[in-house]
Amino acid sequence: MKRARLVVMVVWAMVVGGIAQAAADVLCTTFPIYQITRNVVQGREGVSVALMMPASLGCPHHYSLTPQDMRKLARAEVLVVNGLGLEEFLGGPVEKANPQLRVVDSSQGIKDLLQFAQEPDDGCDHGQACGHEHHNQGANPHLFASPRMAALLAGNIATGLSKADPEGAGIYFKNATAYAAAMNALADEMAAVVKTLRNNRIVQPHGIFDYLARDIGLEIVAVTQPHGQEPSAAEMLKLVETIREKKAGAIFTEPQYSPKVGQTLARESGIPSAVLDPVASGPDNALLDYYEQVMRKNAETIQVTLGADE
Numbered sequence: 230m231k232r233a234r235l236v237v238m239v240v241w242a243m244v245v246g247g248i249a250q251a252a253a254d255v256l257c258t259t260f261p262i263y264q265i266t267r268n269v270v271q272g273r274e275g276v277s278v279a280l281m282m283p284a285s286l287g288c289p290h291h292y293s294l295t296p297q298d299m300r301k302l303a304r305a306e307v308l309v310v311n312g313l314g315l316e317e318f319l320g321g322p323v324e325k326a327n328p329q330l331r332v333v334d335s336s337q338g339i340k341d342l343l344q345f346a347q348e349p350d351d352g353c354d355h356g357q358a359c360g361h362e363h364h365n366q367g368a369n370p371h372l373f374a375s376p377r378m379a380a381l382l383a384g385n386i387a388t389g390l391s392k393a394d395p396e397g398a399g400i401y402f403k404n405a406t407a408y409a410a411a412m413n414a415l416a417d418e419m420a421a422v423v424k425t426l427r428n429n430r431i432v433q434p435h436g437i438f439d440y441l442a443r444d445i446g447l448e449i450v451a452v453t454q455p456h457g458q459e460p461s462a463a464e465m466l467k468l469v470e471t472i473r474e475k476k477a478g479a480i481f482t483e484p485q486y487s488p489k490v491g492q493t494l495a496r497e498s499g500i501p502s503a504v505l506d507p508v509a510s511g512p513d514n515a516l517l518d519y520y521e522q523v524m525r526k527n528a529e530t531i532q533v534t535l536g537a538d539e
């Protein structure tokens with residue numbers, strides 16, 4: 230009798246354990262973090278990866294959670310985040326939606342972070358209690374736009390997921406290692422392209438290309454819309470002056486901003502403008518290698534726009 234009960238309990242524990250494992254729902258805040266996480270989780274059965282915000286959103290600066298987000302958070306077991314203050318809604322609102330949620334911060338412990346040149350203007354008085362941290366003392370959160378940093382994010386995501394699902398650790402680390410190797414090879418390719426350029430000095434819309442530029446050898450000489458808003462007439466004049474003075478080779482815009490400002494500045498200062506995609510956003514149902522495809526296209530754009538030195 231006793232023995233039968235023990236067997237029942239063991240079987241029950243196995244069933245419950247199995248269900249818990251099969252139902253592991255991993256939610257990711259942003260599109261790039263979702264794409265990296267999907268690559269890390271690949272082949273791990275029973276673990277589903279979902280995206281919380283719309284894939285087309287881009288950077289979630291100033292984003293507030295919707296009722297739909299709250300429902301997704303309530304169902305999830307793990308939330309993988311960009312970190313470094315990019316998700317200003319982390320903390321109180323997320324805890325309210327799901328107090329048991331395990332948060333994996335993909336940027337945790339990454340060294341050599343860059344600081345924002347200008348404090349982002351998020352429209353709230355810093356003296357007030359607005360319930361969020363202000364960009365972690367100004368660290369730039371756009372690590373994902375550099376393949377070199379995406380490699381590190383993948384490693385952190387594997388570590389975080391392994392804590393939540395120890396049995397999957399082997400798969401997560403194997404995938405993250407392969408992904409990191411592909412990302413570092415991609416960064417090497419892009420750096421090799423930059424080495425051939427006549428001019429490596431660029432202008433960007435907001436601090437999104439800081440890590441990419443640092444890691445592949447581009448130099449950012451001006452930022453056109455650091456706070457998102459279009460520059461005033463006086464600021465436009467100042468920008469044209471800076472672009473000429475610093476001998477910028479091109480102005481890059483990004484898909485999440487209108488190209489108008491960049492195009493006007495390019496015309497005024499007589500240099501080309503083009504779109505670089507930081508992969509902050511993407512299509513629904515993106516392929517697993519979507520990031521690599523876009524970055525290769527970026528490398529081509531960089532080469533064509535800044536001119537090969539031949």
Ligand SMILES: [Zn+2]
Pocket residue numbers: 288289290371435437
């Ligand atoms: Zn941003």
